[in-house]
Amino acid sequence: DGGITQSPKYLFRKEGQNxxxxxxxxxxxxxxxxxxxxxxQGLRLIYYSQIVNDFQKGDIAEGYSVSxxxxxxxxxxxxxxxxxxxxxxxxxxxxxxRGSNQPQHFGDGTRLSIL
Amino acid sequence: xxxxxxxxxxxxxxxxxxxxxxxxxxxxxxNYFPWYKQELGKGPQLIIDIRSNVxxxxxxxxxVTLNKTAKHFSLHITxxxxxxxxxxxxxxxxGRGTGTASKLTFGTGTxxxxxx
Numbered sequence: 001d002g003g004i005t006q007s008p009k010y011l012f013r014k015e016g017q018n019x020x021x022x023x024x025x026x027x028x029x030x031x032x033x034x035x036x037x038x039x040x041q042g043l044r045l046i047y048y049s050q051i052v053n054d055f056q057k058g059d060i061a062e063g064y065s066v067s068x069x070x071x072x073x074x075x076x077x078x079x080x081x082x083x084x085x086x087x088x089x090x091x092x093x094x095x096x097x098r099g100s101n102q103p104q105h106f107g108d109g110t111r112l113s114i115l
Numbered sequence: 116x117x118x119x120x121x122x123x124x125x126x127x128x129x130x131x132x133x134x135x136x137x138x139x140x141x142x143x144x145x146n147y148f149p150w151y152k153q154e155l156g157k158g159p160q161l162i163i164d165i166r167s168n169v170x171x172x173x174x175x176x177x178x179v180t181l182n183k184t185a186k187h188f189s190l191h192i193t194x195x196x197x198x199x200x201x202x203x204x205x206x207x208x209x210g211r212g213t214g215t216a217s218k219l220t221f222g223t224g225t226x227x228x229x230x231x
Contacts, residue, residue, distance in 0.1 A: 042221030106158030
């Protein structure tokens with residue numbers, strides 16, 4: 001089955017620690033995205049990537065970093081500079097070669113909490 | 116940047132009734148408006164979308180309408196069923212052409228409860 005796999009489902013971070021969230025897709029999509037979801041709020045864009053070895057900051061990139069070394073993978077690192085990392089993190093992907101505004105497909109998220 | 120407002124934040128309807136969720140957007144250049152359904156502990160799932168060259172789109176019990184002049188769009192669910200209970204999000208995007216990613220701005224969500 002084609003889809004997006006996020007791991008782990010739950011993650012705990014200690015103070016001063018960096019943690020990395022995994023996102024893998026086998027949909028052959030060019031574009032990938034990371035969103036943060038807080039209770040009672042919509043999804044907010046952290047970073048996105050239109051193609052391998054390229055990525056752009058979204059609306060709330062401070063305290064986060066990403067890489068895009070392979071088409072299938074777009075890991076997100078939550079650094080110690082992110083002072084309020086507790087949230088539900090969602091990864092998405094979309095094709096981009098059929099024109100703009102193609103539907104984004106989401107994984108089932110990683111819930112990050114502070115110890 | 117784009118701002119999307121969504122109302123109501125919670126909505127309770129009886130099974131079989133209709134549900135309507137409304138969103139407004141601020142950027143007149145927005146041209147793509149998807150709606151997502153999110154169940155507890157899961158990622159959002161696209162249920163319907165509409166582009167700015169269309170005023171209405173239907174898919175079985177679900178329909179979306181778009182008023183570009185007023186900059187608002189709405190989701191209509193008819194004959195609601197208990198399995199429609201979830202959180203629904205609207206979003207808006209200003210796509211720039213082939214090869215570009217779609218930067219979605221989301222509303223804050225509507226929790227729909229369908230009661231028996």
